[in-house]
Amino acid sequence: MSLPDTYPAGAPAPHLVVRSHVVTDVSPTLMDHLPTSGALAWVRRGDGIVGWGAAARLDVAGSNRFAEAQAWWKRLTSAAVVRDDLAVPGSGLVCFGSFGFTDEDPSELVVPEVIVGRRGGTTWVTTISPASSLTAPPTLGRYEPDPVGPIAFADGARSGTAWSAIVADAVGRITDGDVDKVVLARDLIAIADQPIDLRRPLRRLAAAYPNCWTFAVDGLIGATPELLVRREKGLITSRVLAGTIRRTGDDAHDLALAASLARSSKDLEEHEFAVRSVADALEPHCQSMNVPETPFVLHLPNVMHLASDVAGVAANGASALGLAAALHPSAAVCGTPTDVARDLISDIEGMGRGRYAGPVGWMDASGDGEWGIALRCGQADPQDPRRMRLFAGCGIVAGSDPAAELAESNAKLVPMRDALGD
Ligand SMILES: C=C(O[C@@H]1C=C(C(=O)O)C=C[C@H]1O)C(=O)O
Numbered sequence: 001m002s003l004p005d006t007y008p009a010g011a012p013a014p015h016l017v018v019r020s021h022v023v024t025d026v027s028p029t030l031m032d033h034l035p036t037s038g039a040l041a042w043v044r045r046g047d048g049i050v051g052w053g054a055a056a057r058l059d060v061a062g063s064n065r066f067a068e069a070q071a072w073w074k075r076l077t078s079a080a081v082v083r084d085d086l087a088v089p090g091s092g093l094v095c096f097g098s099f100g101f102t103d104e105d106p107s108e109l110v111v112p113e114v115i116v117g118r119r120g121g122t123t124w125v126t127t128i129s130p131a132s133s134l135t136a137p138p139t140l141g142r143y144e145p146d147p148v149g150p151i152a153f154a155d156g157a158r159s160g161t162a163w164s165a166i167v168a169d170a171v172g173r174i175t176d177g178d179v180d181k182v183v184l185a186r187d188l189i190a191i192a193d194q195p196i197d198l199r200r201p202l203r204r205l206a207a208a209y210p211n212c213w214t215f216a217v218d219g220l221i222g223a224t225p226e227l228l229v230r231r232e233k234g235l236i237t238s239r240v241l242a243g244t245i246r247r248t249g250d251d252a253h254d255l256a257l258a259a260s261l262a263r264s265s266k267d268l269e270e271h272e273f274a275v276r277s278v279a280d281a282l283e284p285h286c287q288s289m290n291v292p293e294t295p296f297v298l299h300l301p302n303v304m305h306l307a308s309d310v311a312g313v314a315a316n317g318a319s320a321l322g323l324a325a326a327l328h329p330s331a332a333v334c335g336t337p338t339d340v341a342r343d344l345i346s347d348i349e350g351m352g353r354g355r356y357a358g359p360v361g362w363m364d365a366s367g368d369g370e371w372g373i374a375l376r377c378g379q380a381d382p383q384d385p386r387r388m389r390l391f392a393g394c395g396i397v398a399g400s401d402p403a404a405e406l407a408e409s410n411a412k413l414v415p416m417r418d419a420l421g422d
Helices: 065-078 160-175 199-208 251-263 265-285 320-327 338-348 402-420
Strands: 016-023 040-044 047-052 056-060 081-084 094-098 107-111 114-119 122-130 151-155 181-192 213-217 220-224 227-232 235-246 286-290 296-299 303-314 359-364 369-373 377-380 387-396
Touching: 040 199, 047 094, 047 213, 056 065, 065 107, 065 320, 094 213, 160 181, 160 338, 160 387, 160 402, 181 338, 181 402, 199 213, 199 220, 199 402, 213 359, 213 369, 220 359, 220 402, 227 320, 235 251, 235 265, 235 387, 235 402, 251 265, 251 296, 251 303, 265 286, 265 303, 265 320, 265 387, 303 402, 320 359, 320 369, 377 402, 387 402
Parallel strands: 016 081
Antiparallel strands: 016 122, 040 047, 040 213, 047 114, 056 107, 094 107, 094 359, 114 122, 151 181, 181 387, 213 220, 220 377, 227 235, 227 369, 235 303, 286 303, 296 303, 359 369, 377 387
16 A cells, blocks of 8 residues: 655655544554564553554655655645544654664655554554555554574674774873764674564563663664653653663662762763753753753663753744754764764764664654654664664763773663564
């Protein structure tokens, strides 16, 4: 039922017919409904939306990509006929999206043919189809994903040792005063014996990291703890993370580590850069804002982060995507000052980030939506479905120790490694 033409930026918008209705659903998780391929997901604590198929799709790149995506979405939503029995966040006409870290990396929006959503015990189905060939609501299946089987891990663009040397180089440049903070990432290649059924790691991520946002868009899957921006009925929120410590598995020791993280001047400085960059980008779009003075410690199974929830009341009609465009790249994934850090990343990081560290999420026709930062994630290799590229990065400041940053990057790779393993 996919439209043969994916409706590129300049083409006339297809007339989509959209219907959301409540269904009875006894399956334990939303992920259970995903068919074999084309998984789309945005799930947290069991609630959220999953989808499949493509009623419309935009592929876009370049410095204007957010504006082009916004214009495309506006035309598509104004040409659609929507019957939404629920009118809750995620019901009605919704698209999923994932944006490249740099202007050159590919970005995309996908409008699924079917969405299954859940919120507070209510499950709904949305069908989206061209007016010329209406889709009947599907009977929801319950699928068991294939096991991933044995998996091997190999260095990506750089070995751990080579990456540590790049971190040391960055610390030198920070000490010389070229830049205050830069976020450097590395990749790891996961290789299975057979094509990886992405639903397997997705389910595991959602179960093991309920406080993160588990996402899937076009082969990019992960569980991010960092919400770049949410807009919901005039309220804007952002969860900023920066400053990390690994967990040991010993609760008493971890509590002591959490206390040391909250006092660490290196981590507090790194965090302050990230909060400032978010507050400055949101300020023109908010009439009042709450920027916490001190961060809290977010406990995840693998790491703990310094975290700040920034909130504001929308002052203008900027959509969730418009706000994500204003925020990206925040100092949490790029550095400070932004331009210098971005150039340094492209000079020394030694790999393409693709959609890692870019905004990933969903939005609705009113401009509300949620965009996370694509972290703790992996990208399925479009050429070889047995392979995935996993990513992790660390904020580097004057006090950073390359060996500790390498250990931190390994801890950030744990969610994807465990989700893929047996
Ligand atoms: C860049 C990543 O994480 C970011 C860097 C952090 C840090 O350096 O302390 C913490 C959270 C994220 O903002 C990643 O997970 O790949």
